[in-house]
Amino acid sequence: MAIRSKLINLVILILLLAIQNTAQAKLIKCWQNKAGVRECGSAVPPEYSQTRIEFINERGLIVKVVEAAKTPQELAAERERKHIMKEQEDLRKEQARLDSILLNTYTTERDLLLARDNNLKAAQGQIDISRGNLKLLQSNFDDLQNQAANFERTGKQPPSHLIVKLDKARELVKQKKIHIESKEVSKNEMLEKFKRDLTRFKELKRGRIN
Template sequence: MSRSPVLRRTLWLGLLLPLWVGATEMYRYTNAQGVTVIDRQGVPSEFIAKGYEVLNDQGRVVRVVPPAPTPEELQKLLADRERAKSDAQLLRLYSSPEDVDRARARKLAELDGLIGVATGNLQAARLQQANLQKQAADQERAGRQVPEQLLGQIVSQRDEQVRLKQQIERHQAMRKKAESSFAADRSRIGELLGQGR
């Protein structure tokens, strides 16, 4: 004997309805007055940040949603995450404190080389300026006017000296920063590998 489609649908709904109704979740949260509330509708948006629990139809906790972190906790979490990322990168770069020492020596030698070249260029610019000024003085002693081209070269050499001094200062600052950075990296690698300093 075959059943009608309407009767079959009614039987299925009759079987599934108790399961569907039984699967309803309830939410337990604390309201503004400090009272614990259990609600089938959900947690009002103003209480979500305080955290809540999801209960099954028997009242058992099936999931806990923790409170949102405070701004201080959030800042600490972000700082911890950044530190972990930085540590992972350090461990990819260096496998021991000695690796840091070798990288430091290479970088400082590179910067010392740049400082040396700039210092040599500065000395050459000073010598060139002294020669140009001597030529200008010779012109004046001979009673002639100093050519504009010669005056322009003297100014150019002064400007070059200023540029080179700034370049040397920049390289020296980079050297100090590199020394500090490598010292911190060496210390941290030692901590991460359990080797101390």
């Protein structure tokens, strides 16, 4: 019984497809030629098969439309448009995530300003400590440099171990200066972020109130 039922369903499907194909074959197809003139017929010429095709029934009504195949340029433009839309959606989601973090972290503007001041104080404290260490390193370098100069003033070559210490001290001073500059940049970036966060926080709060 199951096999017979499947056979019946298959026959019905074939008949429906045949009816559909017959009905579609009776439709008039219309297209636009290279001169921009609308032409119609029972079959579309091969050279116009990729253009916009309209199917018209016996009453002269358009019952189906097959749009023209897109050109490589149109496909590229569509891909670019989708890419831009995806980027915009990603940015929107990321902004929503950051807004949620901002509102969950701070209740009032005062909380945000207090956090800014505490972070600034901590960052400046680290910079001050590094500057103190730099003074010690610079003092040690100056002392070693004076020792080397004393040898040279007497016409003697500074000992190799002194040269090694001097080079090492010079490198330590250089690296410490770079470290301090990096800390200063980080501090300024932090202040700019707090400035942006404060502006955004005000906007979000106004939006909620309004």
